[in-house]
Amino acid sequence: xxxxxxxxxxxxxxxxxxxxxxxIEIVPMHVTFKDVTKDDGSFPATEVFSFYKTTGILPKTSxxxxxxFMTVLDKIHAEHPDKHILYxxxxxxxxxxxxxxxxxxxxxxxxxLVDTKHVSAGQCLVVTLTARYLEQHPDAEIPExxxxxxxxxxxxxxxxxxxxxxxxxxxxxxxxxxxxxxKILSLNPLIELKxxxxxxxxxxxxxxxxxxxxxxxxxxxxxxxxREILFLIQSMGLKEETKxxxxxxxxxxxxxxxxxxxxxxxxxxxxxxxxxxxxxISL
Numbered sequence: 573x574x575x576x577x578x579x580x581x582x583x584x585x586x587x588x589x590x591x592x593x594x595x596i597e598i599v600p601m602h603v604t605f606k607d608v609t610k611d612d613g614s615f616p617a618t619e620v621f622s623f624y625k626t627t628g629i630l631p632k633t634s635x636x637x638x639x640x641f642m643t644v645l646d647k648i649h650a651e652h653p654d655k656h657i658l659y660x661x662x663x664x665x666x667x668x669x670x671x672x673x674x675x676x677x678x679x680x681x682x683x684x685l686v687d688t689k690h691v692s693a694g695q696c697l698v699v700t701l702t703a704r705y706l707e708q709h710p711d712a713e714i715p716e717x718x719x720x721x722x723x724x725x726x727x728x729x730x731x732x733x734x735x736x737x738x739x740x741x742x743x744x745x746x747x748x749x750x751x752x753x754x755k756i757l758s759l760n761p762l763i764e765l766k767x768x769x770x771x772x773x774x775x776x777x778x779x780x781x782x783x784x785x786x787x788x789x790x791x792x793x794x795x796x797x798x799r800e801i802l803f804l805i806q807s808m809g810l811k812e813e814t815k816x817x818x819x820x821x822x823x824x825x826x827x828x829x830x831x832x833x834x835x836x837x838x839x840x841x842x843x844x845x846x847x848x849x850x851x852x853i854s855l
Contacts, residue, residue, distance in 0.1 A: 575654075575655060576706055577595060577596075578597070578706075579596070579598070580659070580661070581662045582599070582600050582611070582837075583635075583669075584598075584662060585692045585696055587696075593703075598613065598644075599641055600612050601633065601662075603634075603837045603841060604633075606627075609634075613837070616808075618808060630841065632841075638676045640676075641675075641676035645680060645683060657682055660688050660698060661688055662695055663695070663765070663768040664689075665768045666770065670685065684714050684718065688725050689765065690728060691765065693730060693803040693833040693835075693851040694729075694730035696833055700801075701728075701801075705720055727853050727855075728851060728853055729764075729791075729851065730764065730765050731773070731791055731849060733763070733776070733780055733787070734763065735843055735846030736843075737761075737844075739843065739844035759777055760775065760776045761775050763849075780846065781814045785821060787848075789821065792850075797852035797854060797855070799826040799827050799828060800827075800853070801831075802822055802827040802831070803831055803833045803850070803852065804822065804833070806832055806849075807834070807846060808840065808845055809847075811846075815832070818848075
């Protein structure tokens with residue numbers, strides 16, 4: 573990546589091949605099972621689902637703390653003392669991670685922080701596009717890189733549907749009344765990123781499989797998505813037949829680069845199994 577190394581959290585859900593291709597470094601967020609805390613990315617999301625199923629207790633998630641960042645920053649700087657670290661952060665209004673890095677970066681002049689105002693696949697898309705920009709502009713300086721990130725973060729759009737509303741109810745993100753109403757009426761609430769905030773939007777009636785196939789072309793048209801790249805989001809449990817149908821639909825819509833992004837443990841704790849979403853670039 574030339575003069576720069578990109579840093580992001582595990583909550584960006586960046587696939588291993590993209591991490592390797594662009595030399596992206598990752599700092600762990602955390603999941604707590606009652607009194608045991610584990611690093612996100614160190615275990616499969618199925619552990620979250622199994623724990624909730626057997627105990628009825630939803631694990632709690634937390635962002636990166638200053639010590640997490642200090643450890644990773646010192647490691648990167650020791651291995652690459654001549655490189656500048658570009659931290660492309662998980663939406664700062666949703667977690668403490670950004671503020672933790674502010675604390676950790678004191679007296680470290682080799683890091684620049686930018687809030688992507690996205691999570692999961694949205695953040696992943698911002699990171700991926702920035703990595704490609706750096707490849708194409710190896711001599712770019714920090715001010716123009718920051719300007720690019722701030723531009724692209726506004727153009728990246730993401731919408732997704734939780735796979736199981738039980739997880740939102742258990743996490744206190746939806747009331748029992750709203751939960752029961754959605755269950756009875758088979759409603760699937762759309763969650764979108766608006767200026768870094770997770771906002772509930774339109775409710776779609778029907779099974780999530782059918783809703784996903786309806787939503788993809790609707791979202792692509794509403795957001796006027798570029799056909800160059802599309803990230804499809806899944807949490808473990810989305811049906812294989814549905815995934816195939818969605819790729820076929822995305823291909824029919826003219827998208828050239830189509831990639832599945834699988835949510836890690838932090839995002840899966842909130843979405844439950846079988847979640848679906850879309851992230852792309854608005855023209």
